[in-house]
Amino acid sequence: MKKYIYRLFIAVFATVAFTACTEDEGTEPGNDSNPVITIYQYKVSKPLNSDNDTRLRFAANSPTSEAYYLAEKTTDKNDRITSIGEEGYKDYVISHGTKINGISGESNVDVTLTDLFGEYTITSVAVGGGLKSSASVIFTGLDWSDKATGTYTFFKPSVTGIASRPTTLQVCTTDEKLYRFKDVFGTGYHMKINLLNLKGNDADGEYTFFRIPVTETSFTYSTYGTVSVRDIGYWQGNDAWVTENGYESGMYADYSCFVYIQYFVSAGSLGYGYDMFIPD
Template sequence: MKKYIKSLLLLALAAVVFTGCKEEYGTEPGNDGTPVGTVYQYKVGDGYNADNDCLFRVATNAAVSEVYYLAELKSAKEARKMTEGEYADYVVANGKKVDVKPSDYKDVYVTDLHGLYSITVVAVNGGTKTSQSIDFEGLDYKAFGTGTYTSEMFGNIGTVNVEYSEVGNRYRIKDLWKQGHGFSFSPNGSKVTVYPSSMETGVTHSKYGMISATDQGSTYDEGTKTFTFNFNFTVAAGSFGPMQEVLVLNK
């Protein structure tokens, strides 16, 4: 009886060990069977232009020997009418190689993108390839027209130049409160998203320093072409409270 119980215990232990080995397969170096480069997309930092520069990270598993990427307009990629495998071969032949080791990661910057881009990353091990893609909206601003801008905080600013990017459906006033200090915004029905949601105005208070603005929920009236920006203006010492900025498009 004791021998029978001991045999059962040994069988149970063997099952646990076998299950543990199966769960660890593909996670320890050398055990990965298929090359995979996992792609993570991030917002670029200082020194880059978030409107047109893309940052992504490629994290490889142990089976990866080489990694390539290709950034091209999404329309051009779709026009090729390639299968996923065919396009992976195309990326390896025409893309750029990423200097990354197995079971490691590499950050990649792709700059000056204008239009809707597809960025495809291909992980290679011999004849085996896998691919992942991300999309990036490279804003492409062009002159749109003018608008009349009034500010509860700063008074009647008057006529401003407005730009528009069809990619992202985004308007921009580049130089508003001061040169280089403005913002962009996208209407979606009656709601408006402001980019960035918090910003410096470039205007300094005589006592409290730089005045910043934070969006509190802005709106758009299609009929009158009117954007109403509800901003909370603050300085280091505190808040001036919520105030309205109004833009009426002249076009």
């Protein structure tokens, strides 16, 4: 009886061990069975434009012999998949996409894509051992529509080096609450503002509150380096400074704006007050 129980235990143990090894196959390092590509997405830094440029890292596992990527409008990809199916789309990426040089076996390659306007899906296909697999990420490039040209006046010319600059106020085509002053702090250095669902009134009429997130400029100050700006709420870490304590920024119906803003460097504040935008 003991011998029978012992033999039964060995048989059960062998079955469990075999099953466990089968489940782990393809997940343990060095024991992958299918080609796999993973896409990591990163925000770019200047001189690239984070509104429309993105950096991707394609990471492949050991069975991957080669890989391809294709960036196209999400609507176009969806229409194509409806027409040719998921497997057909993998073949489409291979035949119409870009081969990722440097991908072979366990490896990774960085690629930067620029000038993407609207929603794009970036799809990558890994190939190896007669098998294919795909992965994708979405990047939405911002596009802008002009609302008003005019003059932006800086309250701190001792920091900016200039008293005013022509600029264009634009609205994002995919977000009606997001505006920007194009190139107001130098070429490629825009200032974005986020309109709130909050109105105010003064002697000049009704205006809509807006916020100014931390924004890097092209200006430098003394030996302290790059100058940045933000509204007082971001500086104090408390929205009430903007919406309740009188440090608000606002946009009127004719797009003229008063901009209550702080200029600062890493060492500290350079002052705060009202910048102005007056449409032509």
